[in-house]
Amino acid sequence: MKSQDWHWQPKTPLDNNPLFEWPPQLRRIVAWYASVWLKLSEVLLMLAMAIISWLYLMPELAQFQLLGVGVVALMLVRNLSIAIIVAGGLHMFFNVLKKQGSELRYDTTELTNQKRFDFNSQLLDNMFWTLVSGVTLWTAYEVLIIWAMANQYAPNLVWSGNEVWFCFLFFAIFMWESLHFYLVHRFLHWPPLYKLVHSLHHRNISPISWSGISMHPVEHVLYFSSILIHFVVPTHPIHVLFHMLAMTIGAMIGHTGFDGFFIKNKNRMALGHFHHQLHHRYFECNYGTIELPCDVWFDSFHDGTQEATERMRQKQREKIISNKT
Ligand SMILES: [Zn+2]
Numbered sequence: 001m002k003s004q005d006w007h008w009q010p011k012t013p014l015d016n017n018p019l020f021e022w023p024p025q026l027r028r029i030v031a032w033y034a035s036v037w038l039k040l041s042e043v044l045l046m047l048a049m050a051i052i053s054w055l056y057l058m059p060e061l062a063q064f065q066l067l068g069v070g071v072v073a074l075m076l077v078r079n080l081s082i083a084i085i086v087a088g089g090l091h092m093f094f095n096v097l098k099k100q101g102s103e104l105r106y107d108t109t110e111l112t113n114q115k116r117f118d119f120n121s122q123l124l125d126n127m128f129w130t131l132v133s134g135v136t137l138w139t140a141y142e143v144l145i146i147w148a149m150a151n152q153y154a155p156n157l158v159w160s161g162n163e164v165w166f167c168f169l170f171f172a173i174f175m176w177e178s179l180h181f182y183l184v185h186r187f188l189h190w191p192p193l194y195k196l197v198h199s200l201h202h203r204n205i206s207p208i209s210w211s212g213i214s215m216h217p218v219e220h221v222l223y224f225s226s227i228l229i230h231f232v233v234p235t236h237p238i239h240v241l242f243h244m245l246a247m248t249i250g251a252m253i254g255h256t257g258f259d260g261f262f263i264k265n266k267n268r269m270a271l272g273h274f275h276h277q278l279h280h281r282y283f284e285c286n287y288g289t290i291e292l293p294c295d296v297w298f299d300s301f302h303d304g305t306q307e308a309t310e311r312m313r314q315k316q317r318e319k320i321i322s323n324k325t
C-alpha cells in the first residue's frame with residue numbers, strides 16, 4: 001500500500017540488493033547491477049570523475065611523497081569545486097529554478113520556519129557545514145591515504161596483471177561503505193552522541209542536495225573513516241578517489257529529495273535515495289543503504305509502505321511506555 005505521507009514515492013516495498021537473498025535469483029541480481037553500472041547513473045558519474053581527477057586534476061603520485069602546500073591546496077580546490085558544482089548545480093536546477101516542478105519530488109512541504117538552522121537558513125547552514133568542515137575533512141582523508149600510498153605506507157595495486165580484481169574493487173567499495181555507514185550511523189544515534197553531533201544533520205527533515213554531507217565535524221571524522229580500509233587492502237589512487245566521491249557526491253545526490261531527472265515523461269537518471277529519505281522522516285529506521293541489507297538483518301528496515309510506518313510508530317509507543325515503567 002502506498003504511504004499517504006509523500007507527494008511522490010517509488011514502488012514499494014523497497015528492494016534491497018538481491019545478491020544477499022537465498023536462494024539466489026540470478027535474473028534479479030543481473031538486473032540490479034545492470035541498472036547501476038550499465039545505465040546513466042550516479043555510480044558511473046563518480047567513476048568518470050575519479051578517472052578524470054586521477055588523469056588531469058591532481059598532482060603526480062610522486063609529488064605526494066613530500067606533501068607540499070601546493071599539493072594539498074590543489075586537492076582542496078578540486079574538491080571544493082566538485083562540491084559546489086554537484087550540490088550547487090542540483091540545488092539550482094531543482095530548488096531555485098524549479099526546472100522539474102514537483103515531478104518525482106518526495107516531499108513538497110515548504111519549510112517556513114528556518115530557526116532550527118544556523119544563519120536561520122537551511123541553505124546557508126548546509127553550505128557552511130559542507131564547505132567548511134565537509135570538504136576540509138574529505139580532502140584531509142584523501143591526501144592522507146594517497147600520501148601513504150606514495151610512501152609505501154599503504155599497499156598499492158597496479159592495473160596490469162590485476163584487471164579483474166581492480167574492477168571488482170569498485171563493487172566491493174560500495175559494500176564496505178554500506179556496512180561501515182550502518183555501524184557508524186547506529187553509533188551516532190546513541191542519545192548522547194545524537195544530541196551533540198548527529199542532530200546537526202537531522203535538522204534536515206526534508207533534505208536538499210546540500211544536506212548530503214552537512215554534518216558536525218565529529219560525524220565527518222567518523223563517517224569518512226571508512227576510507228582507512230585502504231591502509232589494509234591493496235588499491236589504486238583511483239579507488240581512493242572513487243570511494244571518497246561515493247561518500248560525498250553520492251550523499252549529495254541521494255539527499256536531493258527528487259527521485260530522478262524527469263525528462264520526456266520518464267525518470268532518466270535515478271537521484272534521490274528514498275530509503276534514506278525515510279530515515280530523515282522517521283529517524284529510527286534505515287540506518288544503512290540498500291547495497292547491503294543491514295537494516296533487514298538488524299530489524300531496522302522501513303520498506304516505504306504505510307504498514308511499515310504503522311509498525312514503526314507502534315514500536316516507538318511501546319518504547320515510550322517501557323521507558324516510563
Ligand atoms: Zn541518522
Ligand SMILES: [Zn+2]
Nearest residue numbers: 201255276280
Ligand atoms: Zn542524511
